[in-house]
Amino acid sequence: MIYFDHAATTPLDPRVFEAMKPYFTQWYGNPSSIYRFAQKARQAIDDARERTAKILECVPREVIFTSCGTESNNFFILGAAAAYKKFGKHIITTKIEHDSVLKPLEHLESQGFEVTYLDVGKNGIVDAEDVQKALRPDTIFVTIMYANNEIGTIQPIQEISRVIEYYSKTHPQPSILNPSPLFHTDACQAAPYLDISVKNLGVDAMTLNGGKIYGPKGVGALFIREGVELTPLLFGGGQEYRKRSGTENVPAIVGFAKALSLVQSDRKIETKRLLKLRDKLINGILKKIPESRLNGDSKNRLPNNINVSFRGLEGEAILLRLDMLNIAASSGSACTSGYLEPSHVIRAINSNSEWTHSSTRFSLGHGNTEEEVDFVLKHLPKIIQELREISPFSSGETYGFPR
Amino acid sequence: MIYFDHAATTPLDPRVFEAMKPYFTQWYGNPSSIYRFAQKARQAIDDARERTAKILECVPREVIFTSCGTESNNFFILGAAAAYKKFGKHIITTKIEHDSVLKPLEHLESQGFEVTYLDVGKNGIVDAEDVQKALRPDTIFVTIMYANNEIGTIQPIQEISRVIEYYSKTHPQPSILNPSPLFHTDACQAAPYLDISVKNLGVDAMTLNGGKIYGPKGVGALFIREGVELTPLLFGGGQEYRKRSGTENVPAIVGFAKALSLVQSDRKIETKRLLKLRDKLINGILKKIPESRLNGDSKNRLPNNINVSFRGLEGEAILLRLDMLNIAASSGSACTSGYLEPSHVIRAINSNSEWTHSSTRFSLGHGNTEEEVDFVLKHLPKIIQELREISPFSSGETYGFPR
Numbered sequence: 138m139i140y141f142d143h144a145a146t147t148p149l150d151p152r153v154f155e156a157m158k159p160y161f162t163q164w165y166g167n168p169s170s171i172y173r174f175a176q177k178a179r180q181a182i183d184d185a186r187e188r189t190a191k192i193l194e195c196v197p198r199e200v201i202f203t204s205c206g207t208e209s210n211n212f213f214i215l216g217a218a219a220a221y222k223k224f225g226k227h228i229i230t231t232k233i234e235h236d237s238v239l240k241p242l243e244h245l246e247s248q249g250f251e252v253t254y255l256d257v258g259k260n261g262i263v264d265a266e267d268v269q270k271a272l273r274p275d276t277i278f279v280t281i282m283y284a285n286n287e288i289g290t291i292q293p294i295q296e297i298s299r300v301i302e303y304y305s306k307t308h309p310q311p312s313i314l315n316p317s318p319l320f321h322t323d324a325c326q327a328a329p330y331l332d333i334s335v336k337n338l339g340v341d342a343m344t345l346n347g348g349k350i351y352g353p354k355g356v357g358a359l360f361i362r363e364g365v366e367l368t369p370l371l372f373g374g375g376q377e378y379r380k381r382s383g384t385e386n387v388p389a390i391v392g393f394a395k396a397l398s399l400v401q402s403d404r405k406i407e408t409k410r411l412l413k414l415r416d417k418l419i420n421g422i423l424k425k426i427p428e429s430r431l432n433g434d435s436k437n438r439l440p441n442n443i444n445v446s447f448r449g450l451e452g453e454a455i456l457l458r459l460d461m462l463n464i465a466a467s468s469g470s471a472c473t474s475g476y477l478e479p480s481h482v483i484r485a486i487n488s489n490s491e492w493t494h495s496s497t498r499f500s501l502g503h504g505n506t507e508e509e510v511d512f513v514l515k516h517l518p519k520i521i522q523e524l525r526e527i528s529p530f531s532s533g534e535t536y537g538f539p540r
Numbered sequence: 541m542i543y544f545d546h547a548a549t550t551p552l553d554p555r556v557f558e559a560m561k562p563y564f565t566q567w568y569g570n571p572s573s574i575y576r577f578a579q580k581a582r583q584a585i586d587d588a589r590e591r592t593a594k595i596l597e598c599v600p601r602e603v604i605f606t607s608c609g610t611e612s613n614n615f616f617i618l619g620a621a622a623a624y625k626k627f628g629k630h631i632i633t634t635k636i637e638h639d640s641v642l643k644p645l646e647h648l649e650s651q652g653f654e655v656t657y658l659d660v661g662k663n664g665i666v667d668a669e670d671v672q673k674a675l676r677p678d679t680i681f682v683t684i685m686y687a688n689n690e691i692g693t694i695q696p697i698q699e700i701s702r703v704i705e706y707y708s709k710t711h712p713q714p715s716i717l718n719p720s721p722l723f724h725t726d727a728c729q730a731a732p733y734l735d736i737s738v739k740n741l742g743v744d745a746m747t748l749n750g751g752k753i754y755g756p757k758g759v760g761a762l763f764i765r766e767g768v769e770l771t772p773l774l775f776g777g778g779q780e781y782r783k784r785s786g787t788e789n790v791p792a793i794v795g796f797a798k799a800l801s802l803v804q805s806d807r808k809i810e811t812k813r814l815l816k817l818r819d820k821l822i823n824g825i826l827k828k829i830p831e832s833r834l835n836g837d838s839k840n841r842l843p844n845n846i847n848v849s850f851r852g853l854e855g856e857a858i859l860l861r862l863d864m865l866n867i868a869a870s871s872g873s874a875c876t877s878g879y880l881e882p883s884h885v886i887r888a889i890n891s892n893s894e895w896t897h898s899s900t901r902f903s904l905g906h907g908n909t910e911e912e913v914d915f916v917l918k919h920l921p922k923i924i925q926e927l928r929e930i931s932p933f934s935s936g937e938t939y940g941f942p943r
Contacts, residue, residue: 138577145570145578146787154564161557161756167548170870171856172863174541175548204607204758207776207786237776237785244775348787353564355607355758355789370773372647373610373640382640383610384549384751386758453574460575467573 138463139509143349143441143502144286144326145467149392150351150503156395157353160388168385169374178387185394192401193343193360194334201359201377202390206325206346207237208370209359210280212381213321213342214241216367217278218250221319225275226250229318231263231292232485234282238323239481242280255281261290261433261486269300274308278319283327283338287482287498288433289442291331294322298339319365325349325357329400330408330439341365345397347389351503352396356389411440411501414510418443418499421514426521432483432496441501446483447521449528450495458520464513467498542867542912546752546844546905547689547729552795553754553906559798560756563791571788572777581790588797595804596746596763597737604762604780605793609728609749610640611773612762613683615784616724616745617644619770620681621653624722628678629653632721634666634695635888636688641726642884645683658684664693664836664889672703677711681722686730686741690885690901691836692845694734697725701742722768728752728760732803733811733842744768748800750792754906755799759792814843814904817913821846821902824917829924835886835899844904849886850924852931853898861923867916870901 140148166175168182183197190197203209218228230242232254242252253271257263263281272279279301284291298320305317321342324333328350335343342365347356361367361380373382400407422429428448447455452468459466468480479493487493499513543551569578571585586600593600606612621631633645635657645655656674660666666684675682682704687694701723708720724745727736731753738746745768750759764770764783776785803810825832831851850858855871862869871883882896890896902916 140577142570142573142575142578145573146568148568149564151565161552162554165549165551166868167545167751170545170548170868171859172545172868174543174866174868175545204611205786205789207774208607211774211776211785235776236778237774240775240778240785348570353789353791354787355792368647371610371614371640372643373614373638375639375643382614382643383608384757386608386756388756389758456574463577465569465573465575465577 138465139512140465140504141499141501141509141513142465142467144289144498144500146348146354147351147502148504149353150396150399152399153352153392153396157388157392160391164387168387169376178385181387181391182385185390188394189358189397192333192397194336195360196363198378199360199363201361201380202385202393203357203359203381204355204383204386205357206323206344206349207357209344209346209357210235210237210323211241212359212367212370213344213361214238214245214280216370217319217321217342217365218245219368220366221277222250225273225277227273227275227277228252229255229268229271229276229279231255231257231281233257233261233263233285233287233290233482234280235286235323235325238280238282257290257485259486260437261285261288261482262437263292263297265293265296265300268297269304272301272304272308272318276318278321280321280323283322283324283331283333283343284439285433285482286326287480287496288444288486289326289439289500290433291327291437291439292322294338294340302339326439328397330404330441333401335360335362345393347393347396350396350400353389353392356386356393358393407503408440411505414501414505414507415440415443417507418510418513419445421510422517425514425518429521430492432486443499443501445497446487446492447495447497449491450521450524451528452495452497454524455495455497455520458524459517462512462516464516467500468496542915543907544902544904544912544916545868545870547692547901547903548870549751549757550754550905551907552756553799553802555802556755556795556799560791560795563794567790571790572779581788584790584794585788588793591797591801592761595736595800597739598763599766601781602763602766604764604783605788605796606760606762606784607758607786607789608760609726609747609752610760612747612749612760613638613640613726614644615762615770615773616747616764617641617648617683619773620722620724620745620768621648622771623769624680625653628676628680630676630679631655632658632671632674632679632682632684634658634660634684636660636664636690636885637683637685638689638726638728641683641685660693660888662889663840664688664691664885665840666695666700668696668699668703671700672707675704675707675711675721679721681724683724683726686725686727686734686736686746687842688836688885689729690883690899691847691889692729692842692903693836694730694840694842695725697741697743705742729842731800733807733844736804738763738765748796750796750799753799753803756792756795759789759796761796810906811843814908817904817908817910818843818846820910821913821916822848824913825920828917828921832924833895835889846902846904848900849890849895850898850900852894853924853927854931855898855900857927858898858900858923861927862920865915865919867919870903871899
């Protein structure tokens with residue numbers, strides 16, 4: 138099989154699995170227990186937290202382990218909304234966030250919050266100036282992803298954090314207790330390839346996810362800058378500095394930290410390797426397949442992301458043909474495939490429906506080789522040609538799909 | 541090591557780990573992806589759900605997988621409160637629930653909900669008649685645990701569900717849309733030993749936890765009866781029938797179902813085996829150690845739970861001595877140890893502080909043997925005697941600890 142769907146989920150790195158194993162069967166104690174046997178589990182969590190904090194350039198108690206990226210995003214969004222609503226009910230985000238950001242925001246709208254959804258350019262990148270224009274005295278937080286899961290575009294997180302800082306300095310808040318608007322970023326897709334130092338990025342909160350970094354599923358992290366108070370999502374035994382209750386998932390936490398260390402220490406070499414494959418695949422597709430188009434900026438994108446559209450076609454049909462050749466790729470984001478609606482991300486950068494339905498994502502990773510790229514380049518043109526021959530929408534006359 | 545802390549967490553059953561392994565490294569696909577490779581993961585989740593539903597005697601879509609027992613409890617409590625608050629803001633529970641029930645309820649109180657905390661008898665069991673008396677037209681739900689995590693007492697769940705049903709029949713609700721008060725039970729501790737058929741129990745919702753049934757940590761389940769609408773805790777990609785978003789933790793879900801099957805199919809034999817050990821340990825302690833006392837009912841308790849107090853002593857000191865002999869036991873619940881406050885459960889059944897500080901829990905499990913019980917019976921009397929000799933509170937004259 139050719140696995141080109143690393144943005145949906147990554148295989149577990151065997152080194153990560155090895156690191157996890159002893160905590161399944163040998164050191165299975167509950168980290169909150171006081172005897173020495175359970176302290177082995179406690180120590181493992183402490184080590185994982187320190188290791189993660191070192192990579193993020195923060196202090197360990199600013200790292201909260203959660204059950205996934207979705208929980209981290211929900212925890213920040215719902216937790217900050219509940220804790221800061223006394224200061225305002227305005228939130229800023231973009232139209233291309235992941236559903237685990239957009240859906241809790243929709244929920245907040247039904248509770249009386251007001252959300253500004255910023256447009257992105259045709260290149261799939263938000264303009265920091267648009268953030269500046271949207272900031273208001275009642276803005277409590279801004280949440281903008283670091284790199285997009287579908288089209289891989291990298292957002293100007295540092296610029297946005299400077300814009301927010303500048304706004305706070307020049308616009309004193311109505312209450313002395315009201316901090317400047319918080320800035321959260323979802324870095325799930327960025328973590329294997331980009332600098333995730335929260336010091337460099339200037340964010341107040343950041344989401345990470347084990348299942349996208351060759352770590353285990355079922356574990357995530359939320360960096361929360363000291364002093365930021367979030368209302369918990371999970372109340373109970375008071376684990377994770379009373380911010381997230383529930384018996385700690387020790388093997389998964391150990392695996393998360395190990396995986397993060399591995400991807401971050403290899404990220405420059407891996408980026409260089411994947412850039413070559415990515416650009417070969419993009420250029421090959423655009424050259425060999427007529428009426429094909431790259432979605433998202435060609436430079437400012439993750440080194441593993443290829444997202445292309447083929448005029449007049451339907452993404453699912455392409456995926457099924459690829460699957461017959463044992464190529465795993467994706468259309469829209471994995472979480473929402475199975476629905477016929479075109480992806481909200483593709484619609485945000487391209488309103489023409491003869492292009493939006495066919496977006497196809499190849500997301501590369503560890504095991505992928507140039508031979509695999511060549512294999513796709515050999516077969517994809519035929520697939521597209523065959524589909525166009527049978528498609529009722531390929532004549533070039535029928536614009537727009539039935540909805 | 542003698543592990544007598546199975547109520548804090550159980551070791552992972554090697555058969556469960558074997559069942560999980562292929563989903564870490566081989567079938568790592570995202571279950572929401574449409575290609576065949578990922579459908580292996582989807583199939584594994586479907587199978588796990590069917591297997592779980594069969595044990596619970598419900599339909600598969602009534603089983604929602606979560607990240608732990610704490611999440612399941614929070615999901616029911618916060619989700620039902622948000623969804624049903626239009627019909628009332630009154631909730632009934634007991635004073636001996638787990639913190640993952642009590643803390644979200646406290647949070648709801650701060651949001652204008654009213655919670656009735658029922659007393660339990662000296663035996664640690666709630667009276668179903670007290671539930672009946674507490675029910676009101678604005679009661680939206682009742683949440684009472686199946687078996688207590690600290691003292692192992694089994695609550696009369698069937699009786700309580702009949703009481704609620706009777707109340708609903710005889711007291712028409714103010715709104716036709718308002719269902720009868722929902723009944724939720726936390727069955728985390730009960731699952732390895734008791735009948736957990738939701739049909740027999742008559743509950744509308746039930747919490748289960750992988751880490752207490754020889755399954756993996758980081759996974760739980762919530763049974764939600766069809767027709768019960770809970771506001772989600774985690775919004776996003778719409779996994780788990782749109783009730784709980786987040787990429788499914790496939791190996792953990794597979795492990796959960798496998799573990800639940802194993803404990804439930806062995807439960808009668810294991811109960812019989814543990815009852816002998818439990819009663820030998822209880823009777824031995826009470827006979828050999830002066831001024832010792834069993835906490836909770838002697839008959840109506842889990843077959844693996846021994847919870848005893850030693851007049852005038854402090855639980856942590858006992859645990860440390862046991863630890864020196866490589867015996868892992870617990871004082872209070874694991875989630876809250878490390879705090880000096882005596883357990884809220886022990887206080888609920890025993891207000892005399894010369895007894896409440898020394899509650900010590902031995903919770904037995906799979907690997908435990910009669911030799912281990914004998915070992916504790918040999919050493920514990922000496923430990924208690926030595927501690928009493930050095931304790932300033934052991935003279936029998938000083939009642940009450942400094943707080």
